[in-house]
Amino acid sequence: MQFDTDSSTPDDVVARAAELRDEINRANRLYYVEDAPELDDAEWDGRMQELLALEAAHPEIQSPDSPTQRVGAPPSAGFDEVVHPIPMLSLGNVFDEDGFRAWYKRALDFLELESAPMVCELKIDGLALAITYRNGVMERAATRGDGERGEDVTANVRTIRSVPLKLEGNANDIPPVMELRGEVFLPNSKFATLNEEREEAGLPAYVNPRNSASGSLRQLDSTETAKRPLDMFFYALGYIEGAQEPSSHSEALEAIKGWGGRTNEWTRKANTVEEVMAAIANAGEVRDSLDYGIDGVVIKIDSLSLQRRLGFVGRDPRWAIAYKFPAEQAETTLKAIHVNVGRTGALTPWAELDPVVVGGVTVGRATLHNKDEIARKDFREGDRVVIQRAGDVIPQVVEVSAKNKRSDDSQPYAFPDNCPSCETPTVQTEDEAVTRCVNTTCPAQFERLLEHFASRVAMDIEGLGERVSQDLPRLGFVSSIADIYRLHERKDDLLELDKMGETRVDNLLKGIEASRSQPLPKLLFALGITGIGSESAEWLSRRFRSLSGVKDATEEELLAIDGIGPVVATTLVDYFAIEQNRQLIDDLIELGVNPIDDTPEPSADHPANGVTFVVTGRLETMSRSEAQNRIKSLGGKATGSVTGKTNFLVAGAEAGSKLDKANRLNVHVINETEFIAFMEESVVPSRPESPDSADA
């Protein structure tokens, strides 16, 4: 990532900020878009805090595209998009009494008050939902998404028992239009059973209850959601129309309860810092006895008029704060250090541990991040180490324990110089923390490629997860991607396989069969070609229409596609120059995995045809993605960043850096009204006279 810097900024600050931004962006995407979190909450928070501190200390490195400037990532395809009438923002964090005191003092100073009553609530570790009721009847349920726009999951939420489909009570007491907000979760006690059933069916297990709640809520088939015992606590009133708001948050909670919505019974009022601290201590005590995960306590100023006065600072309300529980830690022995090889050849080290219980979960392995981290912290096999688990995702090794005793012959860990899978010497480029295996025929990389090919965001083959992706090549069933479409001929051999019962094999073969009808962009993305993401896969698909079309594309043709630059064009040409890859395409075609993109060519006579747009800011009558779809359906291009090739910037409210850049590059900026006239009535906006010519 690049950003403006001042020559006085130390290089290591610039590099670290870039690294943090990349890590956070990647984590956000995995978390919000792919439901496959890689960092746990504490790791994410740690990186965010460090980045915020770096940007505060070096304002010159701040940039509008830094993840500190936004709340999350956009929703994934599959559900309709919902624009939240009031954004669903996040909460600031404090970790100790001093932090809490400072937050409370800031709020009181802001209000010029001596004290303000508060409400303490458990911070439920699930997923935020906003549910709209019209005349007491549930109309729509939306996930938080990136805070501005979420996904319409109404059909799924209707299946949750504790969510009222119709509110109870006197119709006069129910606001005509109202949004209730809260947290959906999967009870801990149901989590284990759900995973057992999944294993049984040959599906990958969910890593934690939070993840399974998210996966369950985002099922495209709501009958599937109905089978999951999801539950929900309401914690706030959102948007409200046609009625007086209550005067306090606690009254709102009472009202929600009266309407039949489930609120959390632990909730309590507090008037002083001492009372809040006592409540937090109590929450820590009851935590293990609850049937749902909590990761802290949320403290809110009770009065809604005070909340309005306090407002927001950046993405966090001034009127509420999350007091986060410390990450749960434990000590154990680091039995061995192992190294995994990723799809692109990246080597990532992990620790095999003497199993130990941390926060109610037995942990036997934990991440060690990368080669440099091991060297910096001097982790050695046999060491006594501190491990921690927070937000429940991937446990990590924090440090060598103070009590560790090393024998005289203890040696620093030597990171492998050769790939642990294929023995090829590894490479570490100067600008990367990552060590790589660069052998394109490395078996470990192939296993990862298979896993990627089958993943939900690619060909979505149920039953072909991590384990099966390893077993199939190792047992000689699959040595090229195309081989998976030959597996049905070997059903009997598959049945011989250990742990592959009839159901699993059937599910796997069914999943593979179903994937044949995935559209071309998914297939192109699934091939895992460096630089080809889901968006560029779509461009390729639209332009070349078939696998063979893409295979034979020339560099010149590729470069003519807006959005494809010289690096990606060269990578693609190089990829298809390799005989093995050409063979793969031919095999897929022969096996009938040959989707054709027959999206009709947009009518050539609309003036938007062939014109490049960037849409930015908040539009009034449509979402940004609706606007982009509109452009594409008329043959225009909707790209993400303003460049010299951009013809129009459509600027909605609060347009930021893209607007600045468009002005700098003299790109024609149009508003929403002009945009609609352009799309609907083919009125091409004309540029205002420049001041010079007006003067003349």
Ligand code: IVH
């Ligand atoms: S209030 C303006 N109350 O925590 C912020 N949030 O870190 C309104 N959460 O996205 C949020 N329990 O999903 C609130 N009792 C509670 C909560 C809670 C869990 C989640 C919520 C939010 C996240 C913010």
